[in-house]
Amino acid sequence: MRFSVTTVSTPEWTPEEAAAAIAAQGWDGIEWRVTDQEPADEPGYWAGNRATWPLTGLEESVPEILRITNEAGLDFSAIGAYVQASDHDNIERLLAATAALGAGSVRIGVPHVPVADYRAVFAATRADLEWVVERAAVHGVKVLVELHHGTIISSASAAYRLVEGLDPERIGVIHDIGNQVIEGFEDIGTAFQILGEYLAHIHVKNAVWWPNGQQGPDAQVMWEHNWSTLRDGQIDIDWLFRALVSIGYDGWVALEDFTDLSTPRDERLLDSLQFLHGSYQRALMWAEWVAAEAAEADAVEEVQTEGPDVEA
Template structure:
């Protein structure tokens, strides 16, 4: 296994700080967040994140991204992009940037359901993904579809159906245990087996459901929130054991959105914990 951090989860660090800190802690790689975002003070995961490269002017940033990554001795586990599959202009830009960096893999975002007709949205996205697959082939990289709640691919089953028949050398799937707490949970071992040759990348974080105040009729609304690796509802130890038993030996990217520990302690502890779990599963 190789271990990296997705910089959506390191909002307080500049790119140089993220790279040097993670390298010093012993991480193998980094997965840069690339998107245009709103300003925010203090920096947050989704707005004002200091470790995010903007999509606007991305091409001009490529030498700096490469230099910061290489000078820290880190590899690219991939690029965390937000361009929608239907946005062919920006999807092409993300694929081209990934090729220029030698980063090999880039996430292409799937649409949210948002009450739209699911079969129609799914069929339209399949057409978009066929175009993405061909563009990825031309650039010599792989486009990744993430298992993500509230999108058309919340589960391994939905993702396999979407990518079925496309070239797994250029279209892969990110399995994300934390997102599956919120929507799309299937037995993890079965999900990994179902994805088969399309299983290309793994994200690990954890989440939990939290009860709200009772309504007037006595019903309880529940909302999801992020949790530490140990405290969330996903059994991360069992999940890692499933990955090892399945034979997965690629990148594991941590994206911990909990805030109980200061950022540097959080990333260092996560690396030690995941390595311990992998070592235990391999015994």
């Protein structure tokens, strides 16, 4: 398993600063954010993010992206874009840039909800993805769609319906457990079974719900969600890694960190990396224990089946 950082998580840093810091900490890769964003007086995750490459004219940025990534000694875990599957011109731009970078895969967007007619939007998106997959094959890359709250594929079940029957070599699903704290949660092991060969990438973050102090009708408690550190969220990250190890997943796990803490960014990223390595190692030890228990049970069953070797 390999670990990377999405640069949506590093809004204060320039691309050079982000790549250098991520590499120095021992991360394996980087997932560059690509979008035309709004300007901002202060850097933020979604606007004014300094570690974001513009979508418009992306092809002109390819040499610089390659230089910065290679000089840092990092690999591409993916390209993190937001272009809707229906935007064919920009999808073509993304696919060509991903191929030129040798990045392997690129995330694209799907429609948000609510929509006037969910089934019609779902069907139209599926038709767009059929075209996208054809173009991805021409460019020799893979497109990724993400389990995300507020979209037409917040759950593994919905995502599987969207991609079922398409070439899994050219399209896959990003499982994001943090997003599913908010909407779309299904048992992690079950979700992986549902996605099957379409499970292509992992985003990891955590989140929490808490009473916001407001009251609804008849004194109903109102709740809000927010992002948290990996340690403090509602999802047991060890559970995620046990499920990944159990299916033999050996791909990328990319960190997304949207928390607003006073701790410096580099300290937060390093703590996350150490936590992820620890969780992965605990999952490997758990798998060894499970295998040993199964082997012992099989041995006992075999002895009991054969019975004692005693002559009548």
